[in-house]
Amino acid sequence: MSITTTTTSMPFWKEYPERDSEWVRQYPTKHVPVNEEEVFTRKPMGVYVHIPFCNRLCFSCPYIKHQTDRDLTRTYLDALKTEITNYAERPYIQDHVITLGYIGGGTPTALTAPQLDDLLGHMFSSFNVEEGADFSIETTPVDISERKATVLLERGIRRISLGVQTFVPEELKNIGRPNDPEMLKESIRLLRRCGFENINIDLMHGINGQTMESWEHSLDVAIDLGVTCISFYTYMEFAQISTKRRKLPPVPEKAVVDDMFLFAAEKLSKAGFLGYYGDCFAKPGHQPKYGETSWSEDIPIIPLGPTATGHLRDHWYFNEPDIGRYIQTVMEGRLPISMGKHITKSESIRRSMVLGVKAGRVNRERFRRIHGVDFMEMFRAEIDDLIEKELITADENGIEVTGPKGWYYLDNISKAFYSPEFRRYPQHLGADISNFISSRPIPLQLTTRPKDEEAGCDHH
Amino acid sequence: MTTTEARLLNLTERVPQASPHDDIDKVRFYDLGMRRSALMAYKRPSDRIMANVRDGMTDLVEVGFNTGLLSLHVAGKLPDLAVSGVEENQNLVDVAEDNLTLAVWANSAGDVEFEMAKLNRLPFPDDSADIVFSFSSLHRWRRPVETLKECARICKPDGVVIIEDMNRHAEEGHITFILQFVKEGGDEFMRSLQAAYTRDEAAELLKEAGLADWQVVEEDLGLVISSRPLEPVST
Numbered sequence: 001m002s003i004t005t006t007t008t009s010m011p012f013w014k015e016y017p018e019r020d021s022e023w024v025r026q027y028p029t030k031h032v033p034v035n036e037e038e039v040f041t042r043k044p045m046g047v048y049v050h051i052p053f054c055n056r057l058c059f060s061c062p063y064i065k066h067q068t069d070r071d072l073t074r075t076y077l078d079a080l081k082t083e084i085t086n087y088a089e090r091p092y093i094q095d096h097v098i099t100l101g102y103i104g105g106g107t108p109t110a111l112t113a114p115q116l117d118d119l120l121g122h123m124f125s126s127f128n129v130e131e132g133a134d135f136s137i138e139t140t141p142v143d144i145s146e147r148k149a150t151v152l153l154e155r156g157i158r159r160i161s162l163g164v165q166t167f168v169p170e171e172l173k174n175i176g177r178p179n180d181p182e183m184l185k186e187s188i189r190l191l192r193r194c195g196f197e198n199i200n201i202d203l204m205h206g207i208n209g210q211t212m213e214s215w216e217h218s219l220d221v222a223i224d225l226g227v228t229c230i231s232f233y234t235y236m237e238f239a240q241i242s243t244k245r246r247k248l249p250p251v252p253e254k255a256v257v258d259d260m261f262l263f264a265a266e267k268l269s270k271a272g273f274l275g276y277y278g279d280c281f282a283k284p285g286h287q288p289k290y291g292e293t294s295w296s297e298d299i300p301i302i303p304l305g306p307t308a309t310g311h312l313r314d315h316w317y318f319n320e321p322d323i324g325r326y327i328q329t330v331m332e333g334r335l336p337i338s339m340g341k342h343i344t345k346s347e348s349i350r351r352s353m354v355l356g357v358k359a360g361r362v363n364r365e366r367f368r369r370i371h372g373v374d375f376m377e378m379f380r381a382e383i384d385d386l387i388e389k390e391l392i393t394a395d396e397n398g399i400e401v402t403g404p405k406g407w408y409y410l411d412n413i414s415k416a417f418y419s420p421e422f423r424r425y426p427q428h429l430g431a432d433i434s435n436f437i438s439s440r441p442i443p444l445q446l447t448t449r450p451k452d453e454e455a456g457c458d459h460h
Numbered sequence: 461m462t463t464t465e466a467r468l469l470n471l472t473e474r475v476p477q478a479s480p481h482d483d484i485d486k487v488r489f490y491d492l493g494m495r496r497s498a499l500m501a502y503k504r505p506s507d508r509i510m511a512n513v514r515d516g517m518t519d520l521v522e523v524g525f526n527t528g529l530l531s532l533h534v535a536g537k538l539p540d541l542a543v544s545g546v547e548e549n550q551n552l553v554d555v556a557e558d559n560l561t562l563a564v565w566a567n568s569a570g571d572v573e574f575e576m577a578k579l580n581r582l583p584f585p586d587d588s589a590d591i592v593f594s595f596s597s598l599h600r601w602r603r604p605v606e607t608l609k610e611c612a613r614i615c616k617p618d619g620v621v622i623i624e625d626m627n628r629h630a631e632e633g634h635i636t637f638i639l640q641f642v643k644e645g646g647d648e649f650m651r652s653l654q655a656a657y658t659r660d661e662a663a664e665l666l667k668e669a670g671l672a673d674w675q676v677v678e679e680d681l682g683l684v685i686s687s688r689p690l691e692p693v694s695t
Contacts, residue, residue, distance in 0.1 A: 321643075426637040433639045436650045438470040 524597025535570025
């Protein structure tokens, strides 16, 4: 039997040198049913709100914050609400629905209950906020009260994060905190009584006088309290000389601090927690969407407040860090955008890798849906190198960070995907360095291989 | 591969500071900031000086002592040696004298003396100092070639000259990182950095001073100029 296929002549498709006379005016050319809802669907968006006030300033915190002051707080909240209104009036923002958010600082609960109620009420009524949007807020055990907790819950905040740091009295004293572990536990019980089900505790390792035994004690207390998330951070003292602190017991050796990380990661995994961001652990279903989803799904974020970082309209940027200038700019009717960077298509792809791996895994199909490329092929060299170092594993579905080794090296993994131009440049902490930027234009990089550029194939 | 050689920060050309430290109140504010936060920055230069101290040494000289903190810090560790500092800015001398007064009040064991003099005419005999050191001052020297010659003149033949200052062409990422932390001091930091020399410019100064056999080493944010090769000190 023989089968022969011949190309059927079609009236609208001619191959050169025959002239095609179909006047092209549409593309693509396969149509499927489309409806109004699909065309005008609102895409997801998130918000980050920075409340730069603390009732007690910690010497180990590098973030921009001010001692709570009644007049300044009031003025600031007026500005913050004005900034929210300014964003909310923009068509681009109205085309989106807020699905996630994070209220950090500072200490957001340094605000009074009525102030929190007023701020959240204004924000939730100004933006299109999805029912059940995933919002987290930060507090300290001292700054939370039944009244504030009730306001937060009524306004739709479902996850709350407490800066506990340690449950050891001596260590609490060494970091300048009220040294009553019972008070810390009671603040968590209070949140539960009020109705919070998703509670995170921040712990610190590397505190003056801390030992592996005392670290284990803090972890045990946190686990026994039944909280849904536990995060831990390495203690860093930014004040380099302090007459008050020089007589404290020394901080543990770096090797011990490293062991504390691995010990905690293993202990929490055994206790049923799943790791994300390397040093954050959550019971299944309790991981906050802010960060994980916003990075993996490339969801834009509105930054609100001084130093707040956002990602909108192909730019990442942060707001004016100086609170006085922030208030002035907002009250003049402008957005307080300070510094940032336009994100090209190839950098957008890299950004999704850099930030995506922080969630512990990058899904191949989801990545292809968002960016239209196969990252496994595009970053083959980087991925092979990370596999060889046993930092990640890969299969046909994507890549996964290996725990606990990969979690420990998570930021090394992220940086493997930086483009050469951005390697060896730091993360920002809210410093406005615009006065020092060279006025010389950065040479435009032209490439004769647009396919490579689009695919981000600028590897060595 | 796509990379850009364009520099982010405005540090291509050297911009000498017109009249640094010309306001006593600003100098006091600067000194207070240094006292509170510069101990880490002073650790490595201090360790480098200590690593070069030998038995039998008697005299150390600091050229351009700013507000005197490094001399006081080193002298406290070396109570049997005399540390003499020279500075040509009156405001810096006044604030350093106040710091010395406090050190004396606190019965500091250091033997320190601060003096105002031109840095291109150091008030010391030839071959009189075991260690001549300078930290974060070179960028303010009005006549750097002459001052380098003076450092060589007063240093004993078996002594060592150690001059540390910022490197204007240090890695930009490192500079940007520092700027995240200095916040209000960012302008001052950048003006100093703009006035600082690059490795090649420092080498050129040495050549002009007839000291081509000296060393210039780039180290993190800084340059280390020395009259002979130095052992590296740990961070």
